[in-house]
Amino acid sequence: SQTIHQWPATLVQPVGSPLSLECTVEGTSNPNLYWYRQAAGRGLQLLFYSVGIGQISSEVPQNLSASRPQDRQFILSSKKLLLSDSGFYLCAWSPGTSYGYTFGSGTRLTVV
C-alpha cells in the first residue's frame, strides 16, 4: 500500500533563517505531488505542484521554492523565513489527474 511521510511534525524557526521540509511517498511511482499551506483556522492554499521529476509549478509568488530531486521526494525550501510563513504545511500525493489527494500528517511551522 501507498504511504506518505512528512517531517518534521513541528518546527520553530527565527525570522530570516532557512527552511527545508521533506515529503516522500512509498508504494507508488510517478505520483503527482503537492505542497499546501493552511493558516490558523483558514483554508488550503496550494503553493506548488509537480507531475514529474524536475517539473514544478508555482501557484503563489512568495519566498518559498520547491524541488523534486527524485520521483517520490518533494522538498519545500526557503532561504529566509518571514513571520507570514507561519502555518500548517501539508504535502499530498495523487496517482494522477482527477484523483483525490492523500495528505501527509503536516508540519506546523512557527516563525518567531
Next chain:
Amino acid sequence: GENVEQHPSTLSVQEGDSAVIKCTYSDSASNYFPWYKQELGKRPQLIIDIRSNVGEKKDQRIAVTLNKTAKHFSLHITETQPEDSAVYFCAASMRGFQKLVFGTGTRLLVSP
C-alpha cells in the same frame, strides 16, 4: 479564474439532524469533485468523491450531489453525530485536472 465557493462557513446542528454544505465551481471542464474532513490539528481526509459522469453518490450517512449545468455540488450528512464535528472542504479539479482547488471550508458543529 479558478475558484470554488463554499457555503456556509459555519453550520451548527443538533445530533440527529441533517447537514448540507454547498459549493460552486468556475471551470466548466472540471470533472472530479472530492470532499475532505479535517479534524482539529489533523490532516484533511477524503470522505467521498464524485465524477462528472455521475449525478449522485452515497456512502452510508454521507451523500454528494452534482449539478453540472449549474456548476454546483453539495455534501449531505444525515443523522449527524457529535463525531461529525469538523471542518469540511470541497474541491474541484482544475487546469487539465492536474490540481484541485479547494473551497474555504465549513466548520460543522454537532451538539448532543
